[in-house]
Amino acid sequence: MSYEPPTPTANLPTEIVNTLNESTPERLRDVATYAKALAEYKEREARLEEKADEDEVEERPDDLPADVPAKATITIKEINDNRYYYWQWREGDSVTSKYKAPVNSDE
Known part of the structure:
Protein backbone atom coordinates (compact mmCIF):
# COMPACT_ATOMS: atom_id res chain seq x y z
CA MET A 1 0.00 0.00 0.00
CA SER A 2 1.35 3.43 -0.95
CA TYR A 3 1.85 6.25 1.54
CA GLU A 4 0.74 8.73 -1.11
CA PRO A 5 -2.97 9.57 -1.50
CA PRO A 6 -4.59 8.00 -4.56
CA THR A 7 -5.09 10.06 -7.70
CA PRO A 8 -8.71 10.16 -8.92
CA THR A 9 -9.44 9.29 -12.52
CA ALA A 10 -9.89 12.25 -14.83
CA ASN A 11 -13.54 11.43 -15.57
CA LEU A 12 -14.70 11.96 -11.94
CA PRO A 13 -16.36 15.34 -11.37
CA THR A 14 -14.48 17.65 -8.98
CA GLU A 15 -17.41 17.90 -6.54
CA ILE A 16 -17.48 14.11 -6.12
CA VAL A 17 -13.71 13.98 -5.58
CA ASN A 18 -13.94 16.76 -2.97
CA THR A 19 -16.80 15.01 -1.15
CA LEU A 20 -14.88 11.72 -1.10
CA ASN A 21 -11.71 13.43 0.14
CA GLU A 22 -13.68 14.86 3.08
CA SER A 23 -15.27 11.49 3.97
CA THR A 24 -14.29 9.09 6.75
CA PRO A 25 -12.85 5.64 5.90
CA GLU A 26 -16.15 4.04 7.03
CA ARG A 27 -18.18 6.32 4.76
CA LEU A 28 -15.80 5.63 1.87
CA ARG A 29 -16.27 1.86 2.30
CA ASP A 30 -20.05 2.35 2.35
CA VAL A 31 -19.84 4.44 -0.82
CA ALA A 32 -17.64 1.81 -2.49
CA THR A 33 -20.06 -0.99 -1.59
CA TYR A 34 -23.06 0.97 -2.85
CA ALA A 35 -21.26 2.10 -6.04
CA LYS A 36 -20.27 -1.48 -6.90
CA ALA A 37 -23.81 -2.78 -6.33
CA LEU A 38 -25.31 0.10 -8.31
CA GLU A 59 -46.57 -8.69 -34.89
CA ARG A 60 -48.48 -11.26 -32.89
CA PRO A 61 -50.43 -13.78 -35.03
CA ASP A 62 -54.21 -13.36 -34.76
CA ASP A 63 -54.75 -17.00 -33.80
CA LEU A 64 -52.12 -16.99 -31.03
CA PRO A 65 -53.75 -17.74 -27.65
CA ALA A 66 -53.16 -15.26 -24.84
CA ASP A 67 -51.20 -17.80 -22.77
CA VAL A 68 -48.75 -18.57 -25.59
CA PRO A 69 -45.73 -16.24 -26.02
CA ALA A 70 -45.28 -14.39 -29.31
CA LYS A 71 -41.97 -16.17 -29.92
CA ALA A 72 -43.77 -19.56 -30.18
CA THR A 73 -43.62 -21.46 -33.43
CA ILE A 74 -45.99 -24.03 -34.89
CA THR A 75 -44.87 -27.64 -35.09
CA ILE A 76 -46.58 -30.83 -36.23
CA LYS A 77 -46.68 -33.87 -33.97
CA GLU A 78 -47.81 -37.31 -35.04
CA ILE A 79 -49.69 -39.31 -32.40
CA ASN A 80 -51.20 -42.73 -33.26
CA ASP A 81 -51.01 -42.04 -37.00
CA ASN A 82 -52.83 -38.69 -36.54
CA ARG A 83 -51.12 -35.35 -37.08
CA TYR A 84 -51.70 -32.26 -34.94
CA TYR A 85 -50.48 -28.67 -34.88
CA TYR A 86 -48.94 -27.48 -31.62
CA TRP A 87 -47.61 -24.12 -30.52
CA GLN A 88 -44.10 -24.70 -29.16
CA TRP A 89 -41.67 -22.46 -27.30
CA ARG A 90 -38.70 -22.64 -24.95
CA GLU A 91 -39.02 -21.86 -21.23
CA GLY A 92 -35.56 -21.96 -19.70
CA ASP A 93 -34.14 -25.43 -20.32
CA SER A 94 -37.44 -27.03 -21.35
CA VAL A 95 -39.66 -26.85 -24.41
CA THR A 96 -43.36 -26.21 -23.82
CA SER A 97 -46.14 -27.20 -26.24
CA LYS A 98 -49.82 -26.27 -26.48
CA TYR A 99 -52.35 -27.94 -28.75
CA LYS A 100 -53.56 -25.83 -31.70
CA ALA A 101 -55.58 -28.01 -34.10
CA PRO A 102 -55.53 -31.19 -36.17
CA VAL A 103 -53.67 -31.12 -39.47
CA ASN A 104 -56.18 -31.28 -42.34
CA SER A 105 -55.51 -34.20 -44.65
CA ASP A 106 -55.75 -31.90 -47.71
CA GLU A 107 -52.86 -29.68 -46.52
Whole structure:
Protein backbone atom coordinates (compact mmCIF):
# COMPACT_ATOMS: atom_id res chain seq x y z
CA MET A 1 0.00 0.00 0.00
CA SER A 2 1.35 3.43 -0.95
CA TYR A 3 1.85 6.25 1.54
CA GLU A 4 0.74 8.73 -1.11
CA PRO A 5 -2.97 9.57 -1.50
CA PRO A 6 -4.59 8.00 -4.56
CA THR A 7 -5.09 10.06 -7.70
CA PRO A 8 -8.71 10.16 -8.92
CA THR A 9 -9.44 9.29 -12.52
CA ALA A 10 -9.89 12.25 -14.83
CA ASN A 11 -13.54 11.43 -15.57
CA LEU A 12 -14.70 11.96 -11.94
CA PRO A 13 -16.36 15.34 -11.37
CA THR A 14 -14.48 17.65 -8.98
CA GLU A 15 -17.41 17.90 -6.54
CA ILE A 16 -17.48 14.11 -6.12
CA VAL A 17 -13.71 13.98 -5.58
CA ASN A 18 -13.94 16.76 -2.97
CA THR A 19 -16.80 15.01 -1.15
CA LEU A 20 -14.88 11.72 -1.10
CA ASN A 21 -11.71 13.43 0.14
CA GLU A 22 -13.68 14.86 3.08
CA SER A 23 -15.27 11.49 3.97
CA THR A 24 -14.29 9.09 6.75
CA PRO A 25 -12.85 5.64 5.90
CA GLU A 26 -16.15 4.04 7.03
CA ARG A 27 -18.18 6.32 4.76
CA LEU A 28 -15.80 5.63 1.87
CA ARG A 29 -16.27 1.86 2.30
CA ASP A 30 -20.05 2.35 2.35
CA VAL A 31 -19.84 4.44 -0.82
CA ALA A 32 -17.64 1.81 -2.49
CA THR A 33 -20.06 -0.99 -1.59
CA TYR A 34 -23.06 0.97 -2.85
CA ALA A 35 -21.26 2.10 -6.04
CA LYS A 36 -20.27 -1.48 -6.90
CA ALA A 37 -23.81 -2.78 -6.33
CA LEU A 38 -25.31 0.10 -8.31
CA ALA A 39 -22.93 -0.50 -11.23
CA GLU A 40 -23.83 -4.20 -11.31
CA TYR A 41 -27.56 -3.37 -11.18
CA LYS A 42 -27.30 -0.86 -14.05
CA GLU A 43 -25.24 -3.29 -16.16
CA ARG A 44 -27.80 -6.05 -15.58
CA GLU A 45 -30.70 -3.72 -16.45
CA ALA A 46 -28.92 -2.67 -19.66
CA ARG A 47 -28.36 -6.33 -20.63
CA LEU A 48 -32.01 -7.19 -19.93
CA GLU A 49 -33.22 -4.22 -21.94
CA GLU A 50 -30.94 -5.15 -24.83
CA LYS A 51 -32.16 -8.75 -24.72
CA ALA A 52 -35.80 -7.61 -24.62
CA ASP A 53 -35.20 -5.49 -27.72
CA GLU A 54 -33.68 -8.50 -29.50
CA ASP A 55 -36.54 -10.80 -28.47
CA GLU A 56 -39.28 -8.32 -29.38
CA VAL A 57 -41.59 -9.61 -32.10
CA GLU A 58 -43.23 -6.97 -34.25
CA GLU A 59 -46.57 -8.69 -34.89
CA ARG A 60 -48.48 -11.26 -32.89
CA PRO A 61 -50.43 -13.78 -35.03
CA ASP A 62 -54.21 -13.36 -34.76
CA ASP A 63 -54.75 -17.00 -33.80
CA LEU A 64 -52.12 -16.99 -31.03
CA PRO A 65 -53.75 -17.74 -27.65
CA ALA A 66 -53.16 -15.26 -24.84
CA ASP A 67 -51.20 -17.80 -22.77
CA VAL A 68 -48.75 -18.57 -25.59
CA PRO A 69 -45.73 -16.24 -26.02
CA ALA A 70 -45.28 -14.39 -29.31
CA LYS A 71 -41.97 -16.17 -29.92
CA ALA A 72 -43.77 -19.56 -30.18
CA THR A 73 -43.62 -21.46 -33.43
CA ILE A 74 -45.99 -24.03 -34.89
CA THR A 75 -44.87 -27.64 -35.09
CA ILE A 76 -46.58 -30.83 -36.23
CA LYS A 77 -46.68 -33.87 -33.97
CA GLU A 78 -47.81 -37.31 -35.04
CA ILE A 79 -49.69 -39.31 -32.40
CA ASN A 80 -51.20 -42.73 -33.26
CA ASP A 81 -51.01 -42.04 -37.00
CA ASN A 82 -52.83 -38.69 -36.54
CA ARG A 83 -51.12 -35.35 -37.08
CA TYR A 84 -51.70 -32.26 -34.94
CA TYR A 85 -50.48 -28.67 -34.88
CA TYR A 86 -48.94 -27.48 -31.62
CA TRP A 87 -47.61 -24.12 -30.52
CA GLN A 88 -44.10 -24.70 -29.16
CA TRP A 89 -41.67 -22.46 -27.30
CA ARG A 90 -38.70 -22.64 -24.95
CA GLU A 91 -39.02 -21.86 -21.23
CA GLY A 92 -35.56 -21.96 -19.70
CA ASP A 93 -34.14 -25.43 -20.32
CA SER A 94 -37.44 -27.03 -21.35
CA VAL A 95 -39.66 -26.85 -24.41
CA THR A 96 -43.36 -26.21 -23.82
CA SER A 97 -46.14 -27.20 -26.24
CA LYS A 98 -49.82 -26.27 -26.48
CA TYR A 99 -52.35 -27.94 -28.75
CA LYS A 100 -53.56 -25.83 -31.70
CA ALA A 101 -55.58 -28.01 -34.10
CA PRO A 102 -55.53 -31.19 -36.17
CA VAL A 103 -53.67 -31.12 -39.47
CA ASN A 104 -56.18 -31.28 -42.34
CA SER A 105 -55.51 -34.20 -44.65
CA ASP A 106 -55.75 -31.90 -47.71
CA GLU A 107 -52.86 -29.68 -46.52
